[in-house]
Amino acid sequence: MSNHAKVRWTLTAPIESLLRLQEKDRRLARVTREIRDIPKRREQVRDLLNASLAEVEAARSEIQRVQAEAKELELEAASAREKIGKYRLQQNQVKTNQEYRALEDEIRAQEREVRRVDDKQIELLEKVERVRGQLQEKQAKLREEESALKVDEDALEARVAHLEEEKTRLASEREALVGEVEPTWLSRYERLRARRGDHTIALVERSRGTCGACHMKLPPQLVHDSRNPETVTVCTFCGSMLYCRD
Ligand SMILES: [Zn+2]
Numbered sequence: 001m002s003n004h005a006k007v008r009w010t011l012t013a014p015i016e017s018l019l020r021l022q023e024k025d026r027r028l029a030r031v032t033r034e035i036r037d038i039p040k041r042r043e044q045v046r047d048l049l050n051a052s053l054a055e056v057e058a059a060r061s062e063i064q065r066v067q068a069e070a071k072e073l074e075l076e077a078a079s080a081r082e083k084i085g086k087y088r089l090q091q092n093q094v095k096t097n098q099e100y101r102a103l104e105d106e107i108r109a110q111e112r113e114v115r116r117v118d119d120k121q122i123e124l125l126e127k128v129e130r131v132r133g134q135l136q137e138k139q140a141k142l143r144e145e146e147s148a149l150k151v152d153e154d155a156l157e158a159r160v161a162h163l164e165e166e167k168t169r170l171a172s173e174r175e176a177l178v179g180e181v182e183p184t185w186l187s188r189y190e191r192l193r194a195r196r197g198d199h200t201i202a203l204v205e206r207s208r209g210t211c212g213a214c215h216m217k218l219p220p221q222l223v224h225d226s227r228n229p230e231t232v233t234v235c236t237f238c239g240s241m242l243y244c245r246d
Pocket residue numbers: 202211212213214215216235236237238239240
């Protein structure tokens with residue numbers, strides 16, 4: 001739009017009705033946006049719950065993994081004890097001291113192995129207890145979240161129902177308002193609205209002489225013109241229809 005662009009129309013309907021229409025359109029846009037965003041909010045609530053479910057599952061499989069490891073150690077200890085028994089039998093049959101001592105060394109080594117495995121097993125069983133405690137905490141948290149989710153989902157559902165109702169009401173109120181606006185004005189408004197969205201009509205801040213939409217300082221002539229209810233002036237900066245209340 002060129003500088004000092006000014007469009008004149010004969011005022012056949014008060015700009016007040018266009019302002020009311022704009023207000024209605026803003027509310028409709030807000031309601032429509034919120035309805036559109038609700039599935040996203042629902043998704044976020046479910047993501048939280050899924051994260052907690054994954055934590056519970058991770059704790060469960062950690063317990064299984066550690067228990068399997070402990071089981072494995074049990075077998076190792078049994079095999080070491082079996083070897084010790086076998087070496088003791090062999091000790092009864094050997095002929096030389098040297099052979100006897102060699103078996104004794106083997107037995108010591110296996111006994112060390114048994115102690116190592118036993119210590120490790122105790123460690124693992126303590127770990128299982130610890131993870132079990134964590135699992136219980138996580139399960140309690142999950143149950144809390146599940147009931148919170150239920151409340152949230154019910155609230156969101158009620159919100160959608162309320163918003164849909166409001167949207168229908170606003171749309172029919174808008175329909176009634178549209179009937180009050182002179183068609184030329186209406187089509188100008190609609191064209192501007194497609195580009196300007198919520199700021200189709202801007203009130204001029206009289207004391208400062210600025211546009212209510214872009215807050216730029218307006219030329220005095222434009223401020224003067226915007227006070228004339230018979231014409232429509234347009235902001236040279238942002239293209240909003242300017243209106244000044246006396
Ligand atoms: Zn402006």
